Amino acid sequence: MPKILLSVCVIVLASCDFQWGIGYNQGYSPEQPIPFDHSLHVGKNQIQCQYCHNQVDRSPHSNIPALSTCMNCHNIVKTESPHIKKITEAYNKGESIAWVKVHMLPDHVKFNHSAHIAKGVNCQTCHGEIEKMTQVAQFSDLSMGWCVNCHRQPENKAPINCSTCHH
Numbered sequence: 001m002p003k004i005l006l007s008v009c010v011i012v013l014a015s016c017d018f019q020w021g022i023g024y025n026q027g028y029s030p031e032q033p034i035p036f037d038h039s040l041h042v043g044k045n046q047i048q049c050q051y052c053h054n055q056v057d058r059s060p061h062s063n064i065p066a067l068s069t070c071m072n073c074h075n076i077v078k079t080e081s082p083h084i085k086k087i088t089e090a091y092n093k094g095e096s097i098a099w100v101k102v103h104m105l106p107d108h109v110k111f112n113h114s115a116h117i118a119k120g121v122n123c124q125t126c127h128g129e130i131e132k133m134t135q136v137a138q139f140s141d142l143s144m145g146w147c148v149n150c151h152r153q154p155e156n157k158a159p160i161n162c163s164t165c166h167h
């Protein structure tokens with residue numbers, strides 16, 4: 001094959017790969033070991049996101065709550081439920097629940113929750129209407145284009161140099 005054609009192929013493939021790389025996992029909604037229902041807790045019972053995800057405004061990562069947080073209520077609420085029994089048993093043994101991770105950026109990307117929360121970006125802008133979800137699903141495609149498009153909005157004054165988001 002002529003060299004020029006080969007390099008065109010390589011360039012096209014590289015850009016296709018880039019295109020195909022995006023949008024992965026949008027809508028991903030794995031079953032959890034305990035069917036934890038955000039719509040029941042946040043929607044119906046009006047528990048604030050930060051009651052459970054209490055590191056989100058202080059740290060790059062948003063923590064999944066420890067079972068002690070669940071037990072604040074479930075030592076008295078719905079104790080006869082088999083799911084709550086499972087939680088109580090694990091808690092008493094000092095074990096945790098192996099929640100399945102929903103959102104996952106590649107290792108070469110760095111994301112920082114607290115920087116976004118400090119600027120008043122809502123959880124829902126990125127995660128959708130979690131308060132209506134019975135099982136969490138990935139709402140945004142988490143592609144580079146998605147990040148950069150928002151950073152480029154003049155009112156956001158957010159950096160777009162590569163090292164902002166890449167190690």
Ligand code: HEC
Nearest residue numbers: 036041042047048049052099101102103123127130131136
């Ligand atoms: C009563 C505690 C509680 C409250 C309140 C709560 N969450 Fe959660 N959240 C959890 C638990 C437990 C998980 C892990 C299980 C799961 O994915 O459903 C989780 C998972 C998530 C995930 C997926 C994490 C991953 O694996 O990628 C997101 C996103 C999330 N919560 C956002 C929110 C938002 C936004 C709110 C408020 C609108 C909220 N949560 C309120 C307990 C809570």
Ligand code: HEC
Nearest residue numbers: 034035036045047065069070072073077078081082083084
């Ligand atoms: C602020 C109080 C509160 C906290 C904290 C809380 N829950 Fe709940 N949870 C409730 C209420 C209220 C209900 C609904 C009870 C009912 O249906 O009567 C409920 C229901 C549930 C149910 C459904 C039980 C069934 O069989 O119907 C599960 C499962 C559950 N919670 C898991 C969790 C987990 C896991 C955590 C910790 C990540 C947690 N909850 C934290 C208040 C809470």
Ligand code: HEC
Nearest residue numbers: 049053056060061062063103104105111116121122123126
């Ligand atoms: C600007 C977009 C954005 C906002 C705003 C945002 N998140 Fe996230 N969230 C993400 C991304 C991207 C990930 C995946 C991070 C990773 O894989 O490293 C994530 C992951 C999570 C996780 C899984 C744990 C982790 O840190 O990887 C939880 C829980 C979560 N978010 C909760 C919240 C809550 C609660 C709020 C609001 C208080 C919120 N998020 C606001 C984009 C956002």
Ligand code: HEC
Nearest residue numbers: 110111112115116119125146147150151156157158164165
């Ligand atoms: C909805 C808009 C929006 C989306 C989507 C978004 N960001 Fe941001 N980002 C912001 C804003 C606003 C700031 C705060 C800029 C500031 O502090 O001045 C910010 C700040 C950051 C910072 C901190 C920069 C610094 O040096 O202080 C990082 C890192 C970052 N974003 C990474 C990401 C990544 C990675 C994604 C995609 C996975 C993403 N962001 C998606 C709006 C967004």
Ligand code: HEC
Nearest residue numbers: 017018021022109142143144147148151160161162164165
């Ligand atoms: C605001 C955050 C942000 C900025 C700024 C950013 N990136 Fe990214 N980049 C991401 C995210 C998130 C991904 C992973 C998702 C994807 O592949 O689209 C990614 C993926 C990539 C990939 C891998 C693509 C693939 O198909 O695997 C390359 C290469 C890349 N970025 C290069 C760059 C370069 C070069 C710059 C600077 C000109 C840059 N990025 C700036 C967030 C960002």
